[in-house]
Amino acid sequence: MRILMFGRTGQVARELQRRTPVVALGRDEADLTDPADCAEAVRAEAPDVVINAAAYTAVDLAESDEVTAAQVNGEAPGAMAQACADLGIPFIHISTDYVFDGSGDTPFTPDAPTGPLGAYGRSKLAGEAAVRAAGGTHAIIRTSWVVSAHGKNFVKTMLKLGAERDRLTIVADQVGGPTPAADIAELCLAAAEQLIAAPEKSGTYHLSGGPDVSWADFAREIFAQAGIDCEVVDIPSSEFPTPAKRPANSRLDTSATEAAFGLPRPDWRVGLSAILKELKAEQG
Numbered sequence: 226m227r228i229l230m231f232g233r234t235g236q237v238a239r240e241l242q243r244r245t246p247v248v249a250l251g252r253d254e255a256d257l258t259d260p261a262d263c264a265e266a267v268r269a270e271a272p273d274v275v276i277n278a279a280a281y282t283a284v285d286l287a288e289s290d291e292v293t294a295a296q297v298n299g300e301a302p303g304a305m306a307q308a309c310a311d312l313g314i315p316f317i318h319i320s321t322d323y324v325f326d327g328s329g330d331t332p333f334t335p336d337a338p339t340g341p342l343g344a345y346g347r348s349k350l351a352g353e354a355a356v357r358a359a360g361g362t363h364a365i366i367r368t369s370w371v372v373s374a375h376g377k378n379f380v381k382t383m384l385k386l387g388a389e390r391d392r393l394t395i396v397a398d399q400v401g402g403p404t405p406a407a408d409i410a411e412l413c414l415a416a417a418e419q420l421i422a423a424p425e426k427s428g429t430y431h432l433s434g435g436p437d438v439s440w441a442d443f444a445r446e447i448f449a450q451a452g453i454d455c456e457v458v459d460i461p462s463s464e465f466p467t468p469a470k471r472p473a474n475s476r477l478d479t480s481a482t483e484a485a486f487g488l489p490r491p492d493w494r495v496g497l498s499a500i501l502k503e504l505k506a507e508q509g
């Protein structure tokens with residue numbers, strides 16, 4: 226299976242490259258602010274499958290830079306998907322829990338109504354629509370709270386802040402599933418393989434780690450596993466003002482993913498322990 230991937234340095238992009246040979250296009254080879262260039266890259270490589278692991282992920286920055294977010298997260302995936310549809314190859318795309326409005330307290334199923342609260346979520350929702358509109362074989366994998374040993378994520382932030390401070394205030398009224406980038410990479414590869422053989426599996430799927438947890442409780446588990454002595458104090462989102470509003474309920478129903486691809490919902494506490502081990506090994 227010859228895989229072309231957009232993204233090289235991101236969390237999911239790195240985990241994919243650890244698992245299998247891929248042609249990975251970094252920003253220098255394909256800039257997602259130039260959607261036509263991305264489509265041309267697909268046609269030039271003519272692979273068996275394309276995975277898009279690149280995105281504009283700066284949630285707060287997107288509020289004041291929505292034009293760029295819309296190009297990178299909306300138009301570029303649409304152009305990639307159209308090029309894939311023209312070639313008759315599957316397109317694997319990653320989306321987010323932030324397409325939902327965060328209402329209620331039950332997990333969102335893939336067909337639940339969307340309603341993004343901010344510019345990042347709107348741009349990702351536009352990307353989903355463009356991928357579907359291209360009409361080709363595709364998997365849109367919505368995930369949440371991505372963590373890994375590399376790049377920017379909540380685990381890395383907590384390890385840094387926890388070493389500097391003996392007390393942190395963390396929001397406790399946003400609940401979701403932390404998801405190791407490694408598990409997303411596994412699902413992308415399973416989906417790529419299976420969509421080639423069974424294009425009728427095209428559709429939108431959810432993957433998040435379990436159990437669902439608040440950011441505050443996630444921080445507590447990070448400190449417990451890392452052996453860091455830092456008190457976590459629960460606060461409401463109103464006490465942590467940010468440019469972008471985040472959904473209170475980020476729970477994703479992953480049952481259809483398990484049924485279609487045979488991958489069980491990952492336990493993020495196991496993934497977290499692997500991430501901490503990897504970081505420790507790197508520090509020597």
Ligand SMILES: NC(=O)C1=CN([C@@H]2O[C@H](COP(=O)(O)OP(=O)(O)OC[C@H]3O[C@@H](n4cnc5c(N)ncnc54)[C@H](OP(=O)(O)O)[C@@H]3O)[C@@H](O)[C@H]2O)C=CC1
Nearest residue numbers: 234235236237252256257279280282319321368369370371
């Ligand atoms: N991070 C998270 O918590 C979540 C992420 N997701 C989704 O998962 C997917 C993977 O996310 P993740 O691995 O965390 O992302 P990262 O933020 O770790 O990496 C993003 C990647 O996109 C690249 N990129 C950004 N802008 C451009 C551009 N204009 N042209 C080319 N490349 C660009 C970055 O390149 P460079 O290094 O050069 O900046 C980087 O390689 C994305 O679709 C994201 O929306 C979904 C839910 C949660």
Ligand SMILES: Cc1cn([C@H]2C[C@H](O)[C@@H](COP(=O)(O)OP(=O)(O)O[C@H]3O[C@@H](C)C(=O)[C@@H](O)[C@H]3O)O2)c(=O)[nH]c1=O
Nearest residue numbers: 282284321322323369370371379394395396440465471
């Ligand atoms: C650093 C810090 C954060 N927080 C809160 C802010 C926020 O609600 C929560 C997590 O902060 P982050 O900045 O990591 O969150 P954020 O960047 O919004 O993470 C999101 O990224 C995008 C790309 C996604 O698609 C989402 O699934 C989600 O992972 O923790 C505190 O309450 N106290 C703190 O000291």
Ligand SMILES: [Mg+2]
Nearest residue numbers: 282283284377
């Ligand atoms: Mg962030």
